[in-house]
Amino acid sequence: xxxxxxxxxEQDIADLIGYNLQRAGFExxxxxxxxxxxELALRERPDLILLDLMLPGRDGYAVFRExxxxxxxxxxxxxxxxxxxxxxxxxxxxxxGADDYLTKPFSPxxxxxxxxxxxxxxxxxxxxxxxxxxxxxxxxxxxxFYLNNEPTELTSTEFxxxxxxxxxxxxxxxxxxxxxxxxxxxxxxxxRTLDTxxxxxxxxxxxxxxxxxxxxxxxxxxxxxxx
Ligand code: CA
Numbered sequence: 001x002x003x004x005x006x007x008x009x010e011q012d013i014a015d016l017i018g019y020n021l022q023r024a025g026f027e028x029x030x031x032x033x034x035x036x037x038x039e040l041a042l043r044e045r046p047d048l049i050l051l052d053l054m055l056p057g058r059d060g061y062a063v064f065r066e067x068x069x070x071x072x073x074x075x076x077x078x079x080x081x082x083x084x085x086x087x088x089x090x091x092x093x094x095x096x097g098a099d100d101y102l103t104k105p106f107s108p109x110x111x112x113x114x115x116x117x118x119x120x121x122x123x124x125x126x127x128x129x130x131x132x133x134x135x136x137x138x139x140x141x142x143x144x145f146y147l148n149n150e151p152t153e154l155t156s157t158e159f160x161x162x163x164x165x166x167x168x169x170x171x172x173x174x175x176x177x178x179x180x181x182x183x184x185x186x187x188x189x190x191x192r193t194l195d196t197x198x199x200x201x202x203x204x205x206x207x208x209x210x211x212x213x214x215x216x217x218x219x220x221x222x223x224x225x226x227x
Contacts, residue, residue, distance in 0.1 A: 002119055003027040005046035007037030007063065008081065009055050013104070017050060020108040021115070034058030038066050041073050048119060049073075050102075052081040053089055064096060068155075075143050075156065077118045087189065094193045097155035100183055117184040121160075133166035133222070135208050147205065157182055158201040162222075165212065170224035172215040 004021055008014040009032050018028045029044055031037035035057040041049055049067070053060035060080060067073040080093040080101040090101045099118050102111060131138045137146040138159065145154045145162075154162070164181045165173060175194060179186035198220060202209030213221045 001025065001027050002047040003029065003044065004115070005037070005041055005044065005049045006030045007032075007034065007041075007049065007055065007060070008052040009033060010052070013052075013081075016108075017111060020111060024112055026115075032056075034060065034063045038063050041067055041076070042070055045072060046076065047122070048115060049076055049078045050081060050115075051078050051098075053093065054083070061092070061096065064093075064098065068097065075122075077122050077156075079114055079118065090189050091193055094157075094190065095196050097157055099156065101189075114184075121184070131163065131167070133169065134211065136162065136166060138163050138166070147208065152204060154201070154204060155197075157197055158204070161197060161220075162201060162212070165220060165222040169222050172218045172221040175219040178219055 004026050006014050006017050006021075006028060008017065008030070011032070014030050014032065018030060021028050029040055029046065031040050034055040037051070037055070038058065041063075051060045051063060055063070064078060064080070067076065067078070077099040080090075080098045081104060082089045082093065082101055083104055090103065093101050100114055102114060129139060129141050131140065135148045137149070139145070140163070143156055143159050145152050145159055160182045161178060164178065175191060176186045179190045179194060183190050198212065198214075202212050205212065211223050213223060215221050
C-alpha cells in the first residue's frame with residue numbers, strides 16, 4: 001500500500017484530499033504546518049508528498065529544499081499545491097525540481113490522475129537498471145548519475161530528460177515528447193520551464209554539456225557518441 005503525506009494548513013482541503021486518497025486505497029498521513037511536515041516526511045518516509053506552498057512555520061519551498069537535501073527523502077516524489085493565480089509559483093516549483101504541481105481548486109479526479117502518474121513513474125523501469133552513454137552513467141533505480149564515474153547531482157527532472165535523450169541518440173526529440181516523458185502530459189507552464197531545466201543540466205555536465213544540442217523549432221538532441 002502506498003503511503004502519502006499531505007502537508008496543508010487548510011483543514012478542509014487536507015481532509016478532502018485525505019478522504020479521496022483513502023477511498024482510492026492509499027494510506028494517508030497529514031501535517032498542518034511546514035515544520036511538522038518536514039519531520040513526518042523524514043520519519044515516515046512516505047511514497048509521495050503533496051506539499052502546499054503557503055504554510056505556517058516553514059513555507060513549502062523551504063520544506064522542499066530540506067527534503068531534497070536529506071538522503072531519506074531526496075528522491076521522494078513531491079507534488080506542490082498552489083493557488084490559482086500564482087503561475088510564477090508553479091514555474092518556480094517545477095524549476096526547483098518538484099515532480100508536479102496542482103492548482104487549487106482541483107478535482108479529486110485530477111488529483112488521482114497526477115498521483116497515479118507519478119507513482120507509476122517512480123517505480124523502477126523494466127529492463128537494465130544501469131544505462132551508460134559515453135561519459136554518462138544512469139542508475140535508474142536510485143536515480144543516481146555519474147559523469148566519468150564521478151557521482152554528479154542531478155534533479156529527478158534533469159535525470160529523466162537526459163536519460164530520455166541518451167536512449168535516443170542522434171535523434172531530435174520534440175519538446176512535447178520531452179514534456180510528456182517527464183510530467184506525463186504537456187502544457188504551457190511546463191513548456192516554459194523546459195529550457196531552464198536544460199540550461200541547468202548543461203551547466204552540470206560541464207564540458208560535456210555541448211553533447212546536448214538545441215534543435216531549433218523542434219526541441220533537443222544528444223549527439224551520437226563516438227563509441
Ligand atoms: Ca496554505
